Amino acid sequence: MYRFRLTSPQVQLELVANGQAPRLPFQVIGPTTEVAFLEELIEENFGSLTVNPQQLYAFLGQDSWVQEFFQPPQLVEGDLNAAAGASGNGSFQSQTLGNKLVQAGVLELEELEQLLEDYRPFAETQRFGEFLRLNLQVPPQILDLLLNPALFDEQGFNEKRLGQRLLELGAISSEQLNQALEQQRQRGGRIGEILAANGHISPTMARFFSLARVNERGEIDYLAA
DSSP states (O other), X not given: OEEEEEEOSSOEEEEEEOSOSSSEEOEEESOHHXXXXXXXXXXXXXXXXXXXXXXXXXXXXXXXHHHHHSOOOEEEEOOHHHHHHHGGGOOGGGSOHHHHHHHTTSSOHHHHHHHHHHHGGGTTTOOHHHHXXXXXXXXXXXXXXXXXXXXXXXXXXXXXXXXXXXXXXXXXXXXXXXXXXXXXXXXOXXXXXXXXXXXXXXXXXXXXXXXXXXXXXXXXXXXXX
């Protein structure tokens, strides 16, 4: 069992999870307003409330919004060293939003670093995902997928072909897809490779969106080749 505590002069929150798995579903206990606030922060950073305990504890100690309202987190119960060993699988779902965007081929590392620098003056008033959405730096459908994969599972994400996925996510236009399909009919090849060769997406994006799956827990499964 893991139990973390956040305190301020006005309120106290506890984050509780049972079990010893690499990632555990955490419940936030406390006043409704503060609970909703913290759950939103965690879900925006990790994509869900099912998180590796050590990574969650580190996030609580480093996030600027948490630091603004609460004292440093307290470990009330649990072994974070054991959690650290369990987190070694490097799962996609456990990554920060920025790292997910790089792994998905949506951003290059240099682009992410520049966006994080541009975001710095707004860090006290906006979450990074909000900043990207407001500044149209990433298609909103892709942000929605990375932050709330379960919604796309309900829409049959796993059953869709790569071209349809990319079209619905706003990564390509219908004209670009039709052009690539025509080239595929004429010369063969994989649709992702054709789209990448045409300069419409990166090879990394083609590989990610062809291999990514939403699992039964409503999380993205992806292992880079």
